């Protein structure tokens with residue numbers, strides 16, 4: 001049995017839409033050998049990270065950084081999982097008005113410390129989600145589900 005964790009924050013719904021597409025991609029690909037847990041950044045904690053074989057993060061870019069709720073998730077979990085987490089494959093989805101690189105940079109630095117290992121380039125979606133953004137997120141969910149289940153990542 002393999003476990004996939006999705007943690008996201010969304011204030012106005014754009015990241016939520018993107019992550020919903022990720023979840024649809026997971027649902028269309030996974031078998032009963034993969035368990036999916038989707039939590040908001042405020043709900044998720046260290047036990048969820050220790051449970052997971054793979055992680056997908058979704059956040060808006062706020063003030064050139066990740067959402068505060070996601071930063072709080074890292075703050076609440078780092079020491080709790082330190083030394084207990086096998087390098088965890090992860091992927092990142094950022095919703096931004098016009099940039100997104102600050103959120104990616106800040107999360108990448110923190111991810112190195114856990115350690116989290118990226119399975120693909122971050123997806124940055126600028127503006128309201130488009131069909132292309134949603135398709136990229138769907139594909140990410142499908143790839144992550146298959147990769148975790150088959151032990152590729």
Ligand SMILES: Cc1cc2nc3c(=O)[nH]c(=O)nc-3n(C[C@H](O)[C@H](O)[C@H](O)COP(=O)(O)O)c2cc1C
Pocket residue numbers: 009010011012013014015016059060061062063064065095096097098099100127128
């Ligand atoms: C307080 C605040 C700060 C923001 N800062 C940035 C920013 O630095 N760069 C950017 O590209 N967009 C910025 N935005 C726009 C959001 O990233 C964008 O609207 C995003 O799609 C919101 O995602 P959500 O609907 O999941 O909350 C900001 C929005 C808010 C409310």
